[in-house]
Amino acid sequence: xxxxxxxxxxxxxxxxxxxxxxxxxxxxxxxxxxxxxxxxxxxxxxxxxxxxxxxxxxxxxxxxxxxxxxxxxxxxxxxxxxxxxxxxxxxxxxxxxxxxxxxxxxxxxxxxxxxxxxxxxxxxxxxxxxxxxxxxxxxxxxxxxxxxxxxxxxxxxxxxxxxxxxxxxxxxxxxxxxxxxxxxxxxxxxxxxxxxxxxxxxxxxxxxxxxxxxxxxxxxxxxxxxxxxxxxxxxxxxxxxxxxxxxxxxxxxxxxxxxxxxxxxxxxxxxxxxxxxxxxxxxxxxxxxxxxxxx
Numbered sequence: 001x002x003x004x005x006x007x008x009x010x011x012x013x014x015x016x017x018x019x020x021x022x023x024x025x026x027x028x029x030x031x032x033x034x035x036x037x038x039x040x041x042x043x044x045x046x047x048x049x050x051x052x053x054x055x056x057x058x059x060x061x062x063x064x065x066x067x068x069x070x071x072x073x074x075x076x077x078x079x080x081x082x083x084x085x086x087x088x089x090x091x092x093x094x095x096x097x098x099x100x101x102x103x104x105x106x107x108x109x110x111x112x113x114x115x116x117x118x119x120x121x122x123x124x125x126x127x128x129x130x131x132x133x134x135x136x137x138x139x140x141x142x143x144x145x146x147x148x149x150x151x152x153x154x155x156x157x158x159x160x161x162x163x164x165x166x167x168x169x170x171x172x173x174x175x176x177x178x179x180x181x182x183x184x185x186x187x188x189x190x191x192x193x194x195x196x197x198x199x200x201x202x203x204x205x206x207x208x209x210x211x212x213x214x215x216x217x218x219x220x221x222x223x224x225x226x227x228x229x230x231x232x233x234x235x236x237x238x239x240x241x242x243x244x245x246x247x248x249x250x251x252x253x254x255x256x257x258x259x260x261x262x263x264x265x266x267x268x269x270x271x272x273x274x275x276x277x278x279x280x281x282x283x284x285x286x287x288x289x290x291x292x293x294x295x
Contacts, residue, residue, distance in 0.1 A: 001258040003289050004039035004266035005032045005282060006079050006235065009057040010048055017055065024275040025063060026070045031279055035286040036293070039075035040067065041109060041266050044082045046125075049118040061094050068102035077107035079235060079266065080179045080197070084113045084120060084127040088140035088150075088157050092164065092173070095145060099168030108145075109197060110138065111179035131184055132156065138178065142192040145173025177233065183215060190219040195231035195263075202237070206257065209234065213261050233264040251291035258292075 007028050011019040020028075029040045042063060048055035064076055076098070081091065091110070098106040112134035113120070113127055120127040127133065136154040140162075143150040148167070150159040168174070175194035180186045189196045196216055200206050213232065220227040234257060245253075254265050269281035 001255065001262070001292055001295075002038040002264040003254060003285075003292050004041055004075070004233075004264060005037045005285070006041050006043070006266050006268045007032075008268070008270070008278075009043050009060060009063065010045060010055050011057065012048075012050075012053055012055040014053065016053070018274055020058075020275060022058075022063075022066065024278075025058075026066065028275070028278055028282060029067045029071055029074070029076075031282045033071050033074040035282055036289040037074060037282075037285070038264070039077060039107070039266065040071075041077045041079040042067075043079050044085070045115050045119065046082075046085065046123050047115075047119050049116050049122070061098070064098055064106070065101055068098060068105070071105075073105075075105045075107065076102050077174075077177070078109040080109050080111040080114070082113045082115060083110055083134050083137045084125050084130075085123075088137040089144065089159065089162055091137065092141045092144035095141070095174050096164060096166065096168050099170050099174040100166075104169040104174075107175045107177055107195070108141075108173075109177040109179065110141070112185065126156075134185075135188055138176075138188055138192050142176060145176065175231075180216075181212070183219070186216050186219040187222060190216070190223045190225050190230065193230065195233055197233045197235065199235035200237075206260075209257065209260050209262065231263045232261055233266060234262045235266045235268065237268045247287040247291060250285075250288045254288070254292050255295065 011017050032040050042060050044060040045057040067076055095108040112130045133156045136157045140150045140152050140159055144164050149163045151161050152159045177195040177197050178189035178193035179197045180189040181198055198212055217227040257265055270278050
């Protein structure tokens with residue numbers, strides 16, 4: 001079972017969620033590599049409008065390019081790249097370039113987008129109808145990465161013999177990870193993804209995982225795919241509950257998810273992090289990662 005860590009990029013003014021500088025983010029990724037994590041993922045957002053304040057985040061593609069140079073062995077990826085922000089061809093080109101810069105360590109996590117609607121409106125990004133736009137985007141990205149070209153005529157996107165001339169070390173592009181909770185999104189994951197991803201923000205959410213995986217198997221059967229060919233990952237908030245569980249208890253919780261059929265768990269270690277607290281949490285997980293690896 002693999003264990004990853006998510007680095008938060010979102011900041012809120014006034015010190016509620018302090019702004020993570022580049023030096024902080026770089027240090028966190030290096031600490032994760034030193035702690036033995038298999039992967040670092042980052043979120044993707046332009047802004048996060050709340051009632052009383054608007055949050056912001058650094059641009060994730062640029063950051064991952066920097067992290068590809070700052071690290072040497074740890075996997076890198078988007079927890080979920082927000083598909084409406086970028087044209088499908090640009091997404092494919094981004095993924096191929098990060099595959100090259102990271103020497104094959106990048107994975108393309110992608111989803112239909114879940115930031116507040118005001119985020120899209122304020123930046124002039126068309127996002128609705130969310131599912132239909134995403135379905136077209138994903139098919140184009142898949143064809144460009146896996147086959148090297150795309151011709152597609154849809155309601156929202158069009159390509160005409162678009163080609164990926166430069167290919168990174170993976171040959172057929174990095175793995176595509178689709179975040180999918182509902183039945184339609186799971187069918188898209190079954191058709192086009194190398195990996196399915198979802199999240200569990202609290203311990204009681206773990207009880208829903210068997211149902212999600214059963215739905216995913218049915219989706220694979222509907223599209224004629226072997227369910228065993230689709231990797232499964234889950235984003236969790238760890239430790240799994242309030243308090244301070246032992247290394248053994250935390251490792252047992254992660255391994256329990258593995259017994260359900262999860263191949264990789266990506267941990268959000270702090271809900272409202274400071275740089276120092278995040279570094280401490282990443283380093284403190286080293287024994288847990290070791291216990292999980294030893295099974």
